[in-house]
Amino acid sequence: MDILIKNATIITCNAQNEVLKGDILIKSGKIARIAENIELPVYEASSVKIIEGKNLIALPGLINAHTHCGQTVLRSFADDMPLYEWLFEKIFPAEEKLTKEIIYFSSLLGIAEMLKSGTTMFYDMYFHEDMTAKAVQATGIKAVLSRGLQTDEKESLRLDETRELIYNYSSDRIKVFFGPHSIYTCSYELLEKVAQLAQEFKTGVMIHLSESENEVNTCYERYDMSPVKLCNQAGLFDTVCIAAHCVYVDDEDIEIMAEKDVSCVYNPTSNLKLGNGFAPVYSMISSGVNVAVGTDSAASNNNLNMLEEMHIASLLEKGVYRLPDILNAQQILKMATANAAMAAGINNTGVIQEGFCADIVLLKADDINMLPCYNPVSNVVYSGNPSNVYATIVDGQILYMDGKLSTVDEEALVKEIKSIEKYLKKGI
Amino acid sequence: MDILIKNATIITCNAQNEVLKGDILIKSGKIARIAENIELPVYEASSVKIIEGKNLIALPGLINAHTHCGQTVLRSFADDMPLYEWLFEKIFPAEEKLTKEIIYFSSLLGIAEMLKSGTTMFYDMYFHEDMTAKAVQATGIKAVLSRGLQTDEKESLRLDETRELIYNYSSDRIKVFFGPHSIYTCSYELLEKVAQLAQEFKTGVMIHLSESENEVNTCYERYDMSPVKLCNQAGLFDTVCIAAHCVYVDDEDIEIMAEKDVSCVYNPTSNLKLGNGFAPVYSMISSGVNVAVGTDSAASNNNLNMLEEMHIASLLEKGVYRLPDILNAQQILKMATANAAMAAGINNTGVIQEGFCADIVLLKADDINMLPCYNPVSNVVYSGNPSNVYATIVDGQILYMDGKLSTVDEEALVKEIKSIEKYLKKGI
Numbered sequence: 064m065d066i067l068i069k070n071a072t073i074i075t076c077n078a079q080n081e082v083l084k085g086d087i088l089i090k091s092g093k094i095a096r097i098a099e100n101i102e103l104p105v106y107e108a109s110s111v112k113i114i115e116g117k118n119l120i121a122l123p124g125l126i127n128a129h130t131h132c133g134q135t136v137l138r139s140f141a142d143d144m145p146l147y148e149w150l151f152e153k154i155f156p157a158e159e160k161l162t163k164e165i166i167y168f169s170s171l172l173g174i175a176e177m178l179k180s181g182t183t184m185f186y187d188m189y190f191h192e193d194m195t196a197k198a199v200q201a202t203g204i205k206a207v208l209s210r211g212l213q214t215d216e217k218e219s220l221r222l223d224e225t226r227e228l229i230y231n232y233s234s235d236r237i238k239v240f241f242g243p244h245s246i247y248t249c250s251y252e253l254l255e256k257v258a259q260l261a262q263e264f265k266t267g268v269m270i271h272l273s274e275s276e277n278e279v280n281t282c283y284e285r286y287d288m289s290p291v292k293l294c295n296q297a298g299l300f301d302t303v304c305i306a307a308h309c310v311y312v313d314d315e316d317i318e319i320m321a322e323k324d325v326s327c328v329y330n331p332t333s334n335l336k337l338g339n340g341f342a343p344v345y346s347m348i349s350s351g352v353n354v355a356v357g358t359d360s361a362a363s364n365n366n367l368n369m370l371e372e373m374h375i376a377s378l379l380e381k382g383v384y385r386l387p388d389i390l391n392a393q394q395i396l397k398m399a400t401a402n403a404a405m406a407a408g409i410n411n412t413g414v415i416q417e418g419f420c421a422d423i424v425l426l427k428a429d430d431i432n433m434l435p436c437y438n439p440v441s442n443v444v445y446s447g448n449p450s451n452v453y454a455t456i457v458d459g460q461i462l463y464m465d466g467k468l469s470t471v472d473e474e475a476l477v478k479e480i481k482s483i484e485k486y487l488k489k490g491i
Numbered sequence: 492m493d494i495l496i497k498n499a500t501i502i503t504c505n506a507q508n509e510v511l512k513g514d515i516l517i518k519s520g521k522i523a524r525i526a527e528n529i530e531l532p533v534y535e536a537s538s539v540k541i542i543e544g545k546n547l548i549a550l551p552g553l554i555n556a557h558t559h560c561g562q563t564v565l566r567s568f569a570d571d572m573p574l575y576e577w578l579f580e581k582i583f584p585a586e587e588k589l590t591k592e593i594i595y596f597s598s599l600l601g602i603a604e605m606l607k608s609g610t611t612m613f614y615d616m617y618f619h620e621d622m623t624a625k626a627v628q629a630t631g632i633k634a635v636l637s638r639g640l641q642t643d644e645k646e647s648l649r650l651d652e653t654r655e656l657i658y659n660y661s662s663d664r665i666k667v668f669f670g671p672h673s674i675y676t677c678s679y680e681l682l683e684k685v686a687q688l689a690q691e692f693k694t695g696v697m698i699h700l701s702e703s704e705n706e707v708n709t710c711y712e713r714y715d716m717s718p719v720k721l722c723n724q725a726g727l728f729d730t731v732c733i734a735a736h737c738v739y740v741d742d743e744d745i746e747i748m749a750e751k752d753v754s755c756v757y758n759p760t761s762n763l764k765l766g767n768g769f770a771p772v773y774s775m776i777s778s779g780v781n782v783a784v785g786t787d788s789a790a791s792n793n794n795l796n797m798l799e800e801m802h803i804a805s806l807l808e809k810g811v812y813r814l815p816d817i818l819n820a821q822q823i824l825k826m827a828t829a830n831a832a833m834a835a836g837i838n839n840t841g842v843i844q845e846g847f848c849a850d851i852v853l854l855k856a857d858d859i860n861m862l863p864c865y866n867p868v869s870n871v872v873y874s875g876n877p878s879n880v881y882a883t884i885v886d887g888q889i890l891y892m893d894g895k896l897s898t899v900d901e902e903a904l905v906k907e908i909k910s911i912e913k914y915l916k917k918g919i
Contacts, residue, residue, distance in 0.1 A: 136863055137863075138862070138863055138864075138865075138870070138874060139863070139864060139865045139866040139867075139869035139870050139873070139874070140863075140865045140866075142819070142820060142866065142869045142873065143815065143816050143817075143818075143819035143820065143869075144815060144816055145814075145815050145816055146815060149815070172859060172862065175859045176859050176860045179859060179860070179878075180860075331806075332802075332806060334810065335806035335807060335809050335810030336806055336809060336810075336815060337809075337815050338809050338810065338812075338813045338814055338815035339810075339813075340810060340813060341810060361874075364873070365869060365870070365873040365874045366860055366873065366874045366876070367860070368860065368876060371799060371802070371876070374760075374799070375803060375806070378759075378760055378763035378764055378803070379763060379807075379810075381763050381764060381765075381766050382762065382763030382764075382766065382767075382768060382769065382807075384766075385766045385767075385768060386573075386766055387571065387572060387573050387574060387577070387764060387765050387766035388571050388572055388573055389571075390571075391570070391571035392570060392571065429905055431600060431603045431604050431607060431901065431904070431905075432604045432607070432608075432794055432795070432796065432877070434566070434600065434905060434908045434909070434912070435564055435565075435566055435567070435568075435908050435909070435911065435912035435915075436566075436567060436912065437566075437567045437568045437912065437915075437916065438567040438568075438570065439567075441567035441570045441571075441793060442566070442567050442793070445567070445570065445792070445793040445794065446566060446567070446789075446793045446794045448794070448796060448799070448876045448877050448878065449860070449876050449877075449878045450607075450876065450877045450878035473859065476859070477857055477859075477862060480862045480863050481862070481863070483863065484862070484863035484864065484865065487863075487865075488865065
């Protein structure tokens with residue numbers, strides 16, 4: 064059904080950062096028109112759903128540019144631990160127990176949480192990624208998916224799985240990227256191979272890059288260069304490349320990233336939780352690097368709430384640089400919408416603009432914590448929380464409205480997750 | 492009406508950090524009993540409200556240990572600006588326009604937001620503080636209030652207002668403290684006077700302390716000692732003293748604070764937003780300083796959501812110290828409950844314990860973003876958001892439940908705030 068949103072405050076995230084007051088007409092999943100007082104011809108009126116937007120803020124759907132949906136079932140499984148203990152004693156043994164079915168429900172859980180907090184697209188890397196793809200198909204959200212790759216006896220099997228993902232799931236709503244996990248889990252030869260394959264399949268790459276000091280030190284010991292330089296040399300930057308984290312990048316790294324159009328995904332919560340530190344996002348942006356925002360997984364966050372992530376993302380840079388005027392609300396919102404789409408080479412979402420996909424979030428502007436409103440963008444980024452989300456719309460489909468998910472049976476999902484919780488608790 | 496909460500997961504925040512499964516019986520505003528399967532005698536059953544808690548987490552009501560409720564109407568009024576410009580060009584001129592009536596509605600707005608996000612008590616400093624006191628009375632929340640003091644021609648008038656606050660508003664739910672704004676806005680003589688008055692009135696003191704590098708430098712220039720030492724010398728630490736911020740405290744300062752039982756209020760969001768930096772909270776705690784958590788005002792945050800503040804509080808220390816295992820979820824929750832009560836010398840709230848006030852928050856444990864739940868404390872602190880708050884209970888009174896505030900007419904409040912917004916926009 065087509066939709067007409069009336070009299071909303073529209074944060075466009077377009078090139079001029081326009082904030083408008085007006086109507087949005089959605090037809091066949093696209094933004095057909097943005098104007099004041101759109102009148103529908105009588106013969107159309109009955110087939111269009113009208114949403115009164117007087118007390119709503121419309122913004123482009125948020126894009127969670129780095130997560131691992133299959134890990135959502137590990138929320139609160141292991142917290143407040145040093146990285147090594149967390150990973151090797153808790154997360155890895157638990158992951159051994161994650162079946163295809165569990166990954167499906169874990170993905171569904173993550174997607175449900177994202178839809179309820181205003182996210183319309185996410186970028187993901189994990190195993191049994193076909194199950195995440197099925198959850199994306201079932202819910203109607205959008206995603207860029209990758210099967211995590213690493214070098215061991217199953218290396219070629221994982222590459223095969225990536226190819227299958229591309230053949231079986233690529234669509235208007237799903238893009239498949241190659242997902243070399245990191246420079247410390249992939250051989251140099253694998254990185255080179257991935258670079259070639261990505262070009263061959265005309266797709267992109269996502270990788271964890273310069274996340275920890277340890278990673279960078281190891282890279283210098285092994286290759287006598289930084290992880291960024293290594294990836295560049297392997298050819299990974301000759302295709303669309305999304306680099307998650309980038310906590311330990313130096314000026315030369317940043318210069319290479321800017322020159323080669325590599326996008327960084329800033330994951331402030333995860334970097335803090337695991338004690339990795341602060342990414343020099345302001346320096347990257349100042350040097351022309353495109354930066355998006357991600358929550359990372361529920362195991363290292365522990366939520367997939369992009370509204371909170373945007374707030375933390377802005378605060379942290381202001382604090383680290385001691386510059387309160389950097390990374391303002393509009394910049395951060397753009398990093399979580401238009402710039403995130405750009406990071407994956409997607410140019411029909413992330414902006415409220417005629418002709419673009421109707422990927423739109425509606426927030427309740429009259430909620431107590433959103434008032435007063437001298438600046439709607441500030442209120443969204445700094446004051447908003449999931450209780451303010453009224454509707455999440457993807458390709459013109461209302462996937463969440465007024466507390467209800469339209470494509471997820473929440474009650475059944477809660478039951479499944481509780482039984483998975485019981486199973487994962489055993490013997491660990 | 493008395494209340495019986497059945498079968499809840501109870502995070503007690505008691506000395507043993509017990510997490511129980513069971514019932515809580517609330518009688519005459521107090522926690523009368525905590526046990527499994529509490530049976531009510533027939534003659535009592537009809538006068539007790541039963542809350543089925545199978546899918547609820549009960550925790551002590553959150554305590555927002557530093558805010559300025561009168562500033563809530565300045566949410567999003569001025570963001571992304573350097574401190575000086577923010578304060579002198581935006582906030583101060585706007586404050587000139589804040590009438591008694593505006594402060595009342597601003598306080599009501601802040602209190603409504605806090606109740607909806609699980610806060611049952613807050614510590615406040617501002618002007619027209621009698622209006623904040625009236626809003627506290629009207630809503631049923633608890634507060635420690637102070638009239639902000641500084642040295643100028645109105646100094647003694649403000650002291651008189653503090654005395655009036657003490658006489659007119661002190662109660663079981665309201666404590667009045669003396670509120671010297673800071674060492675840079677108060678003369679040394681005023682600090683000494685306040686120290687004497689606080690002792691005379693058998694009450695405490697709250698002050699902004701070592702918030703910025705500039706404050707510390709100025710203090711050394713003027714007094715040749717740190718702000719902490721200055722306050723100690725003036726006698727402020729000889730009474731209950733709550734010091735907000737403490738971003739720039741050195742080892743000697745911390746030693747003094749520990750020895751004199753001065754509590755710090757950690758305001759991570761505000762410190763980051765204004766570019767002040769990171770408070771060494773882990774060092775303070777390790778040295779035995781009691782630390783609480785606060786949001787600061789909506790003008791410098793921009794929300795009063797203690798669930799988010801706890802998350803940021805934990806993350807930031809982990810990141811700054813590069814130690815993922817410090818400030819765990821239980822410690823942070825305690826800082827926002829039991830330790831915050833202790834900071835103000837209040838010993839009947841902040842813990843779910845028999846005999847204590849029934850200041851309790853109920854969170855929905857089965858919400859999508861709260862599942863799975865291997866650790867309820869982690870889920871509250873790291874995953875919870877206001878959409879998960881089911882009820883906020885103060886002194887056994889249900890002030891918020893299932894989306895509805897019982898003591899605030901939300902619709903009327905929204906109208907008032909919108910008209911205040913219009914008025915404040917004019918001419919600035």
